[in-house]
Amino acid sequence: MSSDLHLDTSSHLDEATAAAVLALARRAADADGVDAISEAFRLALTSARGEVTHVVAYAGGSRPEDLLGYAARDGAGSAELVVDPSSRRQGVGRALLTAVLDGGATGVWAHGDLPAAQGLAAVEGLVSTRELHVMERQVRDGDDVDPVLPDGFAARPFEPGRDEQAWLEVNALAFASHPEQGSITLEDLQERMAQDWFDPAGLLLVEDVSVTQDGGAHPLAASHWTKREPGSDTGEVYVVGVHPAYQGRGLAGPLTGLGTAYLARQGVTTVDLYVDGDNTRALATYRRAGFEDAAIHVVYGRPTAP
Ligand SMILES: CC(C)(COP(=O)(O)OP(=O)(O)OC[C@H]1O[C@@H](n2cnc3c(N)ncnc32)[C@H](O)[C@@H]1OP(=O)(O)O)[C@@H](O)C(=O)NCCC(=O)NCCS
Incomplete structure (x- = not known):
């Protein structure tokens, strides 16, 4: 695991951090061909409403430019997570996943069920609990x-x-x-x-x-x-x-x-x-x-x- 990785958990993100998370999510969507963050969680990034807990992974400092990855969980136990394409395979995903599960998430979305998500789920001993078809x-x-x-x-x-x-x-x-x-x-x-x-x-x-x-x-x-x-x-x-x-x-x-x-x-x-x-x-x-x-x-x- 990256030694200077640290996680910040909060119920509200300031504007600059929310913008940096959105930019990271866009970079990931370009690389992966699918959005990791769904509409409901995207809306929660900029509105304080709802019971969403944000977990932001940083390298070193806590500035928007130090962002490595992001995870969120809602009050119903759903979570989503994404790691910057340039910071993958360094343990960031696993740290974010553990944080949302330990925080009470019961299910983590893998939009597109990409091989990396399957690999991460497998190494954490998770199983598929719901499937959503895009038709x-x-x-x-x-x-x-x-x-x-x-x-x-x-x-x-x-x-x-x-x-x-x-x-x-x-x-x-x-x-x-x-x-x-x-x-x-x-x-x-x-x-x-x-x-x-x-x-x-x-x-x-x-x-x-x-x-x-x-x-x-x-x-x-x-x-x-x-x-x-x-x-x-x-x-x-x-x-x-x-x-x-x-x-x-x-x-x-x-x-x-x-x-x-x-x-x-x-x-x-x-x-x-x-x-x-x-x-x-x-x-x-x-x-x-x-x-x-x-x-x-x-x-x-x-x-x-x-
Ligand atoms: C899935 C994702 C979060 C993994 O993030 P990451 O920071 O690269 O994951 P980690 O470095 O913590 O990987 C932990 C383990 O997961 C497995 N894993 C991660 N990426 C993998 C890949 N591309 N192929 C196979 N296994 C993989 C490996 O076992 C890995 O351990 P190792 O690197 O020692 O082999 C990242 O690829 C991502 O953001 N994908 C798009 C969003 C997404 O699918 N989110 C849903 C997650 S359930």
Whole structure:
């Protein structure tokens, strides 16, 4: 292990350190072909919100230019870590991994499940505890046409200021067993709505128009939130959720198609999405819709006692 390696653990990073971590993460993404730090952890770098603990690895001093690597863990026990490409195989990754696990992390993400992550996990005796599939599909002729929804359902775009609570309720119910997605709060939603990629017209709501509630509104049955970074020719099936009371009624396929049609009309050539390996119903829906595995992200954790 590098002799002048030291770790700084804190719940808040100053601006210069956060910027240096982002720059390191970008260098690593260029070298590895995949981002080691996901959106949620990237947002936590610059906002003091949430229960994220940052672990910064330095050589010698604690200046941004001494940065060797970075790890973070959230309140739910998820962690991510990345080492500068020029500082690998010197024990930095192992030190950061040990720090987040000892700090209470139960799973460490290996985005892309690169050979180095597999090697590090193996040497620490960790095993794969979750697999997240990245699926992809090229846009084809005719994809820009909205599919027909089952009788009694109609689609409309999300209206900021009106639809937040209904969306949060359906999201929480639809993702009750999903560690990250199900716990999204109004604050989290508003933070995403403030991002430059947010487009309310790309957050499609499907309502049960056979029922009219007080005030004339219809119950929200499902939603498909699409995401596209400005100018990108790739769009994402960002969050698809069906209210449990409306599951099994043939909504999943057309709901998926609504989002891909919207993205196709924005001119994207590729649509991608993330889905858990144990979500067999969603995997089947996306395979039927023509999506194929492009990559797999793995969470490594300590093996549970037999
Ligand atoms: C994975 C990663 C964090 C490893 O960082 P690192 O500082 O190079 O790791 P260490 O030097 O502490 O390596 C510890 C051990 O892990 C294993 N390992 C590390 N890199 C490896 C590689 N490229 N191939 C095979 N095994 C490797 C080795 O057993 C190594 O011990 P050794 O160097 O004595 O052989 C780094 O490659 C990285 O940032 N990758 C991109 C992000 C990522 O995948 N994060 C998820 C980590 S679970």
